[in-house]
Amino acid sequence: MTILNGCEFPDGLLYYVERTQMTWVRLDGEEARVGLTDPAQTRAGKILHLRIKAAGTARERGRPVATVESGKWAGPVMAPLTGVVVEPNPEVEKDPGLLNTDPYGAGWIVRLKISKPEELRDLLEGPAATARFREILEKDNIRCMRCKE
Amino acid sequence: MSTDLGTPAPADPTGKKILMIMTTGPEDPDKTYAPFYTAALMAAMEIDTTMYFLMHAPELLRKGAAEAVPLKKGGNLKMFVDMALENGVKLMACAESCRDLCEIAETDLIDGVRLVGSATLADLALEADSVISF
Numbered sequence: 001m002t003i004l005n006g007c008e009f010p011d012g013l014l015y016y017v018e019r020t021q022m023t024w025v026r027l028d029g030e031e032a033r034v035g036l037t038d039p040a041q042t043r044a045g046k047i048l049h050l051r052i053k054a055a056g057t058a059r060e061r062g063r064p065v066a067t068v069e070s071g072k073w074a075g076p077v078m079a080p081l082t083g084v085v086v087e088p089n090p091e092v093e094k095d096p097g098l099l100n101t102d103p104y105g106a107g108w109i110v111r112l113k114i115s116k117p118e119e120l121r122d123l124l125e126g127p128a129a130t131a132r133f134r135e136i137l138e139k140d141n142i143r144c145m146r147c148k149e
Numbered sequence: 150m151s152t153d154l155g156t157p158a159p160a161d162p163t164g165k166k167i168l169m170i171m172t173t174g175p176e177d178p179d180k181t182y183a184p185f186y187t188a189a190l191m192a193a194m195e196i197d198t199t200m201y202f203l204m205h206a207p208e209l210l211r212k213g214a215a216e217a218v219p220l221k222k223g224g225n226l227k228m229f230v231d232m233a234l235e236n237g238v239k240l241m242a243c244a245e246s247c248r249d250l251c252e253i254a255e256t257d258l259i260d261g262v263r264l265v266g267s268a269t270l271a272d273l274a275l276e277a278d279s280v281i282s283f
Contacts, residue, residue, distance in 0.1 A: 020235055051159060051194070067193045072222070074190035075236055 002130050005137045007038040007144035009130065010104050014123035016080030017132050018062065023080050024104065025123060032081055034065065035108040039137060041100050042144045045070040050096040052088035052110055059083060061119055065110050068099070081119050083112035100147035166197040168277035170270075174205030174251075178218045178226070181209060184283045185229035185238075192236040199277075200233070201270055203243035207251045210242055210262050234261045241265045241273075 002009040009015070014025040015037065022040040026033040041047065049069040059065055064076035065085065088110050092098045098107035114120075124132055136142070169188055173180040184200065192198040208214055209226065218226035234240065240262045247253040247264060255264045274280050 064193060064195060067190065069190060072228075073232065074186055074193060075232065076193035076195075 004130070004134055005039075005143045007042070007133070007137060007142065008104070009037070009133060013104070014080075014120065014125050015129045015133070016078070016123055017129075017136070018078065020075065021078045021080075022133075022136070023077060025080050026108075027120075030114055030117075031086060032083065032112045032114055033108050034077075034080060034110050034112060036068075036077065036099055036103050037133075038103055038144045038146075039133065039142045041103045041107075041146075042142060043140075044068055044073045044075075044099075046147050047096045047099045050093055050099065050109070052093060053085050055085050055087055057085045058115075059085065059112070061116070065112070068096075077109060079112065080123060081112060081114050082116040083114045086111040086113050097147060162191075162194045162196045164197075165279075166199070166277045167191055168273045168280045169198070169200045170280065170282040171200055171202045171206040171209075172204045173283060174208040175214060175218050176205060179221065180283065181218055181226050182220055182229055185226070185233045187281075188238045189229070189233040189236045192233070192238045198237070199239040199241060199273055201241050201243065201265075201273060203246045203267075203270070205246075205250060207242040207247045207253055207258075210240060210258050211251070211253050212257055212259050215259075230259070239263070241269065243267060243270070 016023045022037045024035055024037050047068055047070045052066040059079040061082045062078050065079045066077040068077060089108050092107055169184055171184055188198050188200050202210060215227040215230045216225050242262050242264050244264050244266050
């Protein structure tokens with residue numbers, strides 16, 4: 001686990017960092033589980049609504065797989081990899097606050113079946129991810145917080 | 150008989166266009182936030198979203214103006230204007246309103262705004278699947 005400005009970045013994950021997007025990817029064979037990183041949930045604030053694309057929806061990398069609303073922020077969660085939605089997380093759809101309280105666990109958003117594995121090399125991990133996040137956190141003055149409920 | 154009308158099922162936004170017409174300017178800050186927020190959300194849903202600013206609304210698009218519009222919950226309007234632009238909302242300002250009411254030159258507008266004539270409003274309204282007015 002790497003911690004920067006109070007933001008947690010678990011080991012073993014890949015990270016998609018593009019413009020306003022900061023998502024994580026956990027690989028499991030041909031599937032990728034996707035969620036918001038700690039700084040992404042902090043920047044959004046307490047998330048009130050979440051819509052996830054239905055199972056079977058094909059997405060190119062960089063197109064939305066979900067939309068998030070917090071009252072102070074509204075935006076897309078982009079697909080970090082091209083693929084097809086296998087399963088939207090039904091628990092986080094019912095309780096979007098999980099995105100804030102457990103972003104790397106119960107707050108996962110979607111499982112994708114990857115169709116372009118060559119895109120994996122564009123995701124960040126290890127020291128490269130740490131360096132990129134350090135740069136963003138300092139530039140945008142982000143210090144992570146977790147909602148209690 | 151139940152009176153609960155429930156929540157409408159999610160609509161398919163694919164290929165849809167929404168036009169938002171904005172007539173309120175900085176004179177009423179409470180009416181400025183929701184349109185930008187809603188437009189940003191719609192664009193995030195992949196709806197082709199355009200905001201058209203006329204009457205005193207183009208004042209919000211003057212460089213430095215959004216920073217001076219306070220919001221009740223703190224902060225100012227700029228973060229919502231930026232959010233709309235980041236999400237791909239198209240911002241269009243009425244040339245006649247800019248010239249005759251607001252006295253704004255094209256160079257006074259923030260980056261990302263297009264100055265267009267009134268006829269464009271007709272085009273946008275006829276092409277849109279829905280028109281929302283604020």
